[in-house]
Amino acid sequence: MSARDLSVAVCGAGPAGLAAALRLHSAGASVTVFDAAPHAGGRTRTDAADGWRIDPGVQLYSASYARFFGLLGAAGAGALAERSPGRDALWRKGRAHEVVYGSPTSMLASGALPLQLKLRMGAQYLPYLQRHGGDLDLGALERAAAAGLDAESIAAWGRRELGRDFVDLLAAPLLATLYGTLPDEASAGFYHALGRQGLNLEVRALRGGADGFCRAAADRLREAGAALHLSTPVSEVHTAEDGVQVSGEGWNERFGAAVVALPAPEAHRVAKFLTPEAAKTLHGVSVRPAASLALLLDRPAGVRWFGLSFAPGEARNVAAVCVQENKVGGLVPPGKGLLVVFALPDAARRLLGATADDALALLLPDVARALPGVDRAVVGARFYDWRDGWTIFSPGSLGRLPALRSLAWDSAPRAVLAGDWMYAPTVEGAVTSGLAAADRLLSRVA
Known part of the structure; x- marks a missing residue:
């Protein structure tokens, strides 16, 4: 069988899944993408709200992300990338100290x-x-x-x-x-x-929002005849003698192969083809919830920096505040402001499944101490949470990465896994895993 005779299901429409889908499509395979969310992007999504464009997760991209920017260009969206000033601040002893953070x-x-x-x-x-x-x-x-x-x-x-x-x-x-x-x-x-990496730090934003790559990739796949089924969660992927069976609530389809590009706990639940050793190893990948709160303001925040991080003990529940009008143009209506507030790990755990009002009550006091009067400027709030938002790379985990990849790719001849948890907890790590998983699959059918 050649790649042109291969039909592939890609489970997950985040950067890893879309990278795999683009690579498979370019090789001639017929691709169908499934995602439980109503939009592509995962934590790189952009949410539109009354003229504001909210990036609730990923904010900026390091210029060193060669694979990510290569695929962005291949999807016809390279012009979206724009250098961001990188001006941030650290809150310490009651005031903001400006820095190029991470450098x-x-x-x-x-x-x-x-x-x-x-x-x-x-x-x-x-x-x-x-x-x-x-x-x-x-x-x-x-x-x-x-x-x-x-x-x-x-x-x-x-x-x-x-x-x-x-x-x-x-x-x-x-x-x-x-x-x-x-x-x-x-x-x-x-x-x-x-x-x-920070010794030569340069960061880029995407005009129109952080989901620019995923939007462009999804559009490119649709134009080429690929199918994207959003709001379609996959519950199980089984291997069969001549391919795989992908199923969800009330439906199942047969494909020649599959890429499961999901957070490690979801991949563990869905991928029924894993060997016992692979399943045990995947179960051991450490993850935790992520949560953010978007604050729509009736005026700009009035500061020069983009991201404000807090030293330990300086905020009870907030890790950082990102001022969207200072990131790239076009995300905020003229004369308005937009803050995205990221919760500290323990606060994110407590906010999982919460409402915007709950998040506002917990997080706004910390923000108001750093930006006096901002509480009076809030005209809207949107809350976002991800159960498996962060992968934790703990001591001893780095040396196990090659074995983890091997188990994720070699459990079944026609099904592989992808995700940032295989390389690094970055968009570049996700894209790298998607490309590598697709190449592994293609090498078996060439």
Whole structure:
């Protein structure tokens, strides 16, 4: 059988699933995409509300995401990407200190850090990142494990090597804001890979919203004759002698092959073709809820920075606030404002399944302390939650990634898994997994 004779079901219309679908389609396969949500994108979705365009999850994309931007161009949407200023702030001791967040060199120049930590950063941490540069690749985190950098948490490493301020003022805000993770549970190797990337940090936004890639990919697939079934949850994927059977409530279809591109717990539930070893390993992938609250304002927020992160103890329930009018044009009506507020991990867990009013009551007090008077400017609120929003890359997990991929790809000849949990908890990690899963599938039918 050649790829042109192959029909493939792709379960999941997030970046991983759509990357796999594009690769399979380009090889000539007939592709059908299923997703439980009424929209493509997963946590990269963009929600329209009375002239506001809300990005409740993913905000910006690192310019280093080569596979992501390659596919964005291949989908005909490369022109959507626009460099974002990268001006952020850290809230410490009752005020916002501007930084280019995630960049160690910028942090050295910021008033957010005490002098002693700046000296240690310049003398120890930046040379450390340079020295281990070849081991710190977000696209191949197993290299950090091979170099012995995955045995402890970044909290343990940081307190020993650079002091508590490193953990509280650098590691904690970045991890909570971008990865829903606490320093005590994050692999030191994973954080160092983030720090290495930050040495040359450039971020891009997508005009029209963060779902630009997924919208363009879905449109390209539809134009080429692929079928996209949204609001269509898949309950089971079984392997059969000559292919796979995909089923949901009241329906089932046969395909030649399948890609299950879902968060690890959902993949564990749906993929009935997994070997016992693969199922056990997948069950061990650590995830946690994510939650955000969009605040529609009758005026701009009136600050220069885009993202405000909070040092530990400075906010009870909020990890970060992102000012959408400072990200890229066209997301906010003229003269208005839009904030997206991200909950700290424990608050996100408590908010799972909550209403917008519940989230407003819990999160707005922290926002109002940083932006006095913003509570009086709120004219609308929308709440978003994801049960499996974050994958936690804990100490020891990086070295297991190659084996996890192998089990996810080799449990059945005509069915494979994809997801950011195989590579890194980023959009680039998701796209990389989707492309790799499609290639693995195609290699078996060529």
